[in-house]
Amino acid sequence: MASAKVYTLEQVNQHNKEGDLWLVVNNDVYDLSSFADMHPGGAGVLLAADIAGQDASTAFFSLHRSEVLAKYTRLKIGRLDTTAPAPYPILAAGELSPVPHAEPDWLNPKFRSPYYGESHRALQRSMRKFFDDEVKAEARAGELSGDRPTADLVQKMGQPEWDLHAMRMGPGKHLAGKTLPGGVKGEDFDYFHELVVIQELVRVGAPGWQAGCQAGMVIGLPPVLNFGDESMKKRVLPDIFAGKKFISLAISEPQAGSDVQGITTTAKLSEDGKHWIVSGMKKWITNGYFSDYFMTAVRTGPKSLTMMLIERDDSVETRKIRTSYSSAAGTAYVFFESTKVPVENVLGGEGNGLKVILSNFNHERWVICCRIARYSRLMFEETWKWAHLRKSQGKRLIDQPVVRNKLAKMIYKCDMGQTWLENITYQMTHMSYADQSALLAGPMALLKTFLSRSAGEISDDCVQIWGGRGITQGGMGALIEQFQRTYKFDSILGGSEEVLADLGVRQAMKRMPQAVL
Numbered sequence: 001m002a003s004a005k006v007y008t009l010e011q012v013n014q015h016n017k018e019g020d021l022w023l024v025v026n027n028d029v030y031d032l033s034s035f036a037d038m039h040p041g042g043a044g045v046l047l048a049a050d051i052a053g054q055d056a057s058t059a060f061f062s063l064h065r066s067e068v069l070a071k072y073t074r075l076k077i078g079r080l081d082t083t084a085p086a087p088y089p090i091l092a093a094g095e096l097s098p099v100p101h102a103e104p105d106w107l108n109p110k111f112r113s114p115y116y117g118e119s120h121r122a123l124q125r126s127m128r129k130f131f132d133d134e135v136k137a138e139a140r141a142g143e144l145s146g147d148r149p150t151a152d153l154v155q156k157m158g159q160p161e162w163d164l165h166a167m168r169m170g171p172g173k174h175l176a177g178k179t180l181p182g183g184v185k186g187e188d189f190d191y192f193h194e195l196v197v198i199q200e201l202v203r204v205g206a207p208g209w210q211a212g213c214q215a216g217m218v219i220g221l222p223p224v225l226n227f228g229d230e231s232m233k234k235r236v237l238p239d240i241f242a243g244k245k246f247i248s249l250a251i252s253e254p255q256a257g258s259d260v261q262g263i264t265t266t267a268k269l270s271e272d273g274k275h276w277i278v279s280g281m282k283k284w285i286t287n288g289y290f291s292d293y294f295m296t297a298v299r300t301g302p303k304s305l306t307m308m309l310i311e312r313d314d315s316v317e318t319r320k321i322r323t324s325y326s327s328a329a330g331t332a333y334v335f336f337e338s339t340k341v342p343v344e345n346v347l348g349g350e351g352n353g354l355k356v357i358l359s360n361f362n363h364e365r366w367v368i369c370c371r372i373a374r375y376s377r378l379m380f381e382e383t384w385k386w387a388h389l390r391k392s393q394g395k396r397l398i399d400q401p402v403v404r405n406k407l408a409k410m411i412y413k414c415d416m417g418q419t420w421l422e423n424i425t426y427q428m429t430h431m432s433y434a435d436q437s438a439l440l441a442g443p444m445a446l447l448k449t450f451l452s453r454s455a456g457e458i459s460d461d462c463v464q465i466w467g468g469r470g471i472t473q474g475g476m477g478a479l480i481e482q483f484q485r486t487y488k489f490d491s492i493l494g495g496s497e498e499v500l501a502d503l504g505v506r507q508a509m510k511r512m513p514q515a516v517l
């Protein structure tokens with residue numbers, strides 16, 4: 001590769017007018033002569049005496065995200081003749097953030113953790129690099145455009161080198177014999193490994209796109225893994241884990257929401273007893289728009305709820321629903337019109353639908369907890385950096401006690417949530433499934449309530465600090481605006497805050513002895 005051309009600041013200074021406009025950002029020299037008229041911030045600001053032909057790094061970084069530079073590398077013509085480090089260092093792909101509290105404590109080299117071993121750290125390093133290098137740019141673009149994840153990327157994630165889709169299903173037999181990123185043996189993969197994968201993926205900062213990237217699988221596939229027979233597993237799992245097919249969980253309906261008792265989609269047995277004939281509609285089905293399979297809750301009798309795997313055919317129609325995050329998620333209505341489903345596709349037996357649904361609730365809620373804890377921390381990091389950059393009335397925002405107070409609240413909410421999450425995760429790695437259901441369902445419900453409530457408060461404080469940029473799509477505050485528009489998903493999906501808070505208390509009531517004085 002040819003080495004970059006080197007210029008002195010005096011040479012750059014000569015190019016300071018309309019049609020001949022250079023400037024320096026982070027020790028790189030940019031020629032903006034033709035770009036100035038297309039500059040979204042206008043040509044005027046670029047022609048100002050302290051900008052045109054000057055080192056404009058400080059002005060640049062107070063108004064743009066660093067991704068802008070990556071997008072406009074074509075304007076770079078060389079570098080400045082200096083050995084001084086770049087004034088605003090940009091993290092290389094895979095690096096940990098040096099911003100205080102931007103990473104959970106276990107990633108701080110000076111901190112110790114009883115929960116994470118070398119294999120978790122190795123997995124974290126691999127995933128961070130992969131998501132930074134290969135996923136972040138597509139994810140953020142897709143979040144804005146509404147384009148679902150590309151087949152190339154989803155299938156790359158499914159290749160044996162990454163096995164991301166299989167890892168997102170958590171520990172289990174489906175990972176046996178595999179060597180996962182970071183050299184982790186499939187048999188050793190535990191809930192902390194899964195937490196690492198989820199939290200690293202969240203950092204790409206694109207919730208709708210990320211949902212479009214097999215979120216339906218995370219909630220729709222467990223019945224196949226836990227209740228499917230070997231022939232179903234053989235038929236369905238390989239293509240889903242390879243990222244070639246999609247599955248979604250189809251429970252909620254317009255009238256029923258997530259109240260499974262109210263489900264009206266019905267299935268009637270065919271005369272020859274070989275098929276169920278399903279009719280009805282489902283709503284808010286993540287990935288439904290492009291799913292090949294639907295793990296569907298249907299009514300097989302007045303009091304009988306049954307789960308069945310429905311494969312897309314001409315009798316299944318899907319229609320996109322616009323929600324407040326990106327339509328990259330493929331959230332949809334799903335209509336079944338006399339859809340024929342082989343009786344072998346019933347999971348867990350006729351009438352046992354509720355048991356199948358409930359069997360995955362804790363895991364789903366835990367996944368949401370992992371996600372929102374990390375997403376909230378990302379917002380803190382953005383806001384902390386902004387508070388150091390942005391000056392108002394001659395002072396940086398961070399120099400204002402009221403701003404520091406808001407940041408303090410963000411730090412303790414993020415750290416409390418993560419610490420509690422790690423404690424529950426540790427119990428999950430050591431408890432039988434029965435004990436988990438009896439002892440962790442309540443704390444998990446309360447944790448999710450705490451984290452989504454905290455996310456709301458963190459979002460509110462972030463927006464106040466960011467001001468207009470916190471309510472503007474694109475530009476510096478893009479992630480903050482996106483967060484305040486989308487954090488509600490995690491406070492509703494998998495059980496709303498109110499329902500879960502109540503569940504947490506009712507579970508504790510069950511364990512209350514008759515009388516304690």
Ligand code: HEM
Nearest residue numbers: 025030040041045051056059060063064065068072475476
């Ligand atoms: C390599 C040089 C530059 C490039 C490629 C560039 C590109 C951009 C882009 C893409 C935007 C749209 C908003 C965003 O995506 O962040 C923008 C906005 C803007 N730029 Fe630049 N810019 C450059 C240098 C500068 C400099 C040196 C200034 C100095 C004052 C400046 C001032 C602005 C302003 C005021 C806005 C509008 C910001 C807002 O609405 O909040 N730009 N620029």
